[in-house]
Amino acid sequence: MGRQCRLHPVFFDVVIYIHIPYCRSFCTYCDFYSVVPNCGYGRFTNAVCAETLARAEEIRASVSPSSGCPGTVNTLYIGGGTPSVLPVEEIGRIVAACRAALADPCRPGRQVPFDEFTVEVNPDDIVRKGHEYVETLLGLGVDRVSMGVQSMDDRVLRWMNRRHDVRTARQAYRILRESGVGNISIDLIFGYDICSIVAADGMHPSIADPYGHWSGMLEKALDISGDGSLPQHVSAYQLSVEEGSALAALVADGVYAEAAEDVCAGQYAELCRMLGEAGYSHYEISNFALPGYEAKHNSAYWRHFPYVGIGPAAHSFSVPGIGTPANGAVCRRGSESGADAGDTACGQCLRSWNVPDVDAYIIAALSGSLDSIRESETLTPAQFREEEIMLGLRTSRxxxxxxxxxxxxxxxxxxxxxxxxxxxxxxxxxxxxxxxxxxxxxxxxxxxxxxxxxxxxxxx
Ligand code: SF4
Known part of the structure; x- marks a missing residue:
């Protein structure tokens, strides 16, 4: 312990992801692992807390001795699934477990401040739970909310099988703002065939203009506040047909035709143009931020930092010796432009993940047998280098x-x-x-x- 305290004088540089695998309904395009909750969440939360504490050493080991280097990150991200289906008390218990896992044995009582703490939410949950729910989240330390808006057209939202409509999205955004959330990210989806969608909605497909529709959609999304202020962050993903999703079945049945590549390219170009003109920096292929609002947590992934993923289907990534000069590694946080992880590749970098099975996960976590539901692969230096290139070239960095x-x-x-x-x-x-x-x-x-x-x- 003494060695740890000497090497790790300050506890930060920690990237923690908590996966909440529950959704009240399933979106047409989704192939993520999630289940409909069928009883209380208590046992699930107990399991997440148990895993967090069981992996406390691993969490603390991801602390860099290079404290003080520029670019340090210390983030907590609760994603899913739909974390906002959880009662706020359950989220509070998970946050407490994270803080306990990070507690500095040399400084009892010192709370580690997260310099970014994000929770993903569904607009419908925010409207149903209201201001008090959001204010309680802020009281737990949440300082960034990522909301799945996806579209500002009710026909598209219905087709996507989203739980909310445009009015609800606007209302939820207003509740977040009024409750004091100063950093809101919205998710959007482009690259769908609007003709198929309006036809499914009983309208004549010839009325649909994929470019005009998308530009109008973007205008409405940027004005989601209704008062001229912009969301701090926008993530826009191209719709893709994933095996096993409801969308794949629609395509196989001939009910939905994928949008042509040139339509997707045109919509993406419009996205870049409009958000650029609105003042956003396009810092990653799918991500745009107003100045100072780039996502720190996701940026850590793109920079290949180690992270600890808790919960069913959550992935973790560890880089032995990172930041430890004795192991030949470099301080990757020490230079914005200097050596990247390719220079640290040692053939011992490990990607691990919990299996996507919530029942098995709960049993394993509560019985202290997490190894039984955890799988892993060691990255060769060549694989590590490839990932470094793929991740880095997604970004403006x-x-x-x-x-x-x-x-x-x-x-x-x-x-x-x-x-x-x-x-x-x-x-x-x-x-x-x-x-x-x-x-x-x-x-x-x-x-x-x-x-x-x-x-x-x-x-x-
Ligand atoms: S897209 Fe998100 S909210 Fe929709 S089913 Fe998938 S995980 Fe759930």
């Missing part, structure tokens, strides 16, 4: 040029992509130019984010 140059084929393709404009400098000096060093970074320009998968595949 990009990746270190040296990472691309560390392989003959990707170095050659990097040169080609630089020539064609599919890669551009993201910081430092362009590789090959005088003064280029390990700080040179490359990114995919926003205009080619839509085809990022093709560009990235040329580098792997």
């Amino acid at each position: 990009g990746v270190a040029a040296s990472l691309l140059q560390s392989d003959t084929l990707s170095a050659r393709n990097m040169e080609k992509l630089l020539r064609t404009g599919s890669l551009v400098p993201a910081g430092g000096v362009l590789p090959g130019q005088p003064g280029a060093n390990h700080e040179s970074r490359l990114r995919i320009p926003e205009s080619r984010f839509f085809v990022s998968d093709d560009i990235i595949s040329e580098l792997l």
